[in-house]
Amino acid sequence: MIALQQAQQETDKQVKETSQQMKSTDKYIKELGKMLGGIGNSQGDVAEEFFYNSLGKKPTLGGIDYDFIDKNVTRKKDDIEDEYDILLINGQDVAIIEVKYKAHQQDLDRLIDKKYKNFKLLYPQYKNYQHHLALASFKINDNLKQQALNKNVAVLQRKGDIVETTLPSV
Numbered sequence: 001m002i003a004l005q006q007a008q009q010e011t012d013k014q015v016k017e018t019s020q021q022m023k024s025t026d027k028y029i030k031e032l033g034k035m036l037g038g039i040g041n042s043q044g045d046v047a048e049e050f051f052y053n054s055l056g057k058k059p060t061l062g063g064i065d066y067d068f069i070d071k072n073v074t075r076k077k078d079d080i081e082d083e084y085d086i087l088l089i090n091g092q093d094v095a096i097i098e099v100k101y102k103a104h105q106q107d108l109d110r111l112i113d114k115k116y117k118n119f120k121l122l123y124p125q126y127k128n129y130q131h132h133l134a135l136a137s138f139k140i141n142d143n144l145k146q147q148a149l150n151k152n153v154a155v156l157q158r159k160g161d162i163v164e165t166t167l168p169s170v
Contacts, residue, residue: 047101048072048085051136051156055097059088061134062154066090075122082118086136094123095132097156103137108148111135 052071059066066088074083088095096119098111111133120127135148136156145155149168 047136047138047158048099050138050158051097051099052086055086055088061088061095061097061132061156064090064093064095064132066093066095077122080118080121082115082122084115084119088132089126093130093132094126095134097134097136099136101138103135103140103144105144105147107137108135108144108151108153111153112151 048071052069055061056069059069068087068089070087070089071085072083073087074081084096085099086095086097088097096111096116098107098115100107116131116133119131132154133152134154134156138158140148140155140157148155152168154168
């Protein structure tokens with residue numbers, strides 16, 4: 001009977017230690033997740049800054065010169081809210097540029113299906129302007145690049161210290 005009690009006490013002690021180790025591991029995993037998320041956000045910030053600075057020096061896209069460049073613009077009306085990485089504007093054109101460190105299919109889909117639709121609702125003052133969409137990325141695979149071009153979305157890529165623009169064929 002005493003041996004059984006001692007064994008049960010030892011088991012209880014081991015369960016408590018295991019529980020503490022699991023809590024410590026959970027905390028570590030959460031901190032690691034925050035760090036990895038921070039790295040992803042930092043890479044996105046670097047890409048946005050690069051394309052903003054490049055386009056700010058020469059605000060031209062597809063042979064169209066722009067007068068103004070805005071970055072990280074958020075607008076809300078009623079239940080619709082959206083953020084735009086870069087907007088280029090002149091008296092008759094507006095370019096909506098989504099910036100990603102590495103572009104994925106959902107980024108292109110979101111630009112076309114959500115951000116552009118929201119833009120038209122949030123910025124009615126540009127309804128008579130020519131609208132141009134662009135996906136800017138340090139890394140985009142050839143298939144996604146071709147899909148973007150087929151959907152009339154320009155692609156901006158980093159090429160050394162400059163931006164290379166590929167336009168959809170008209």
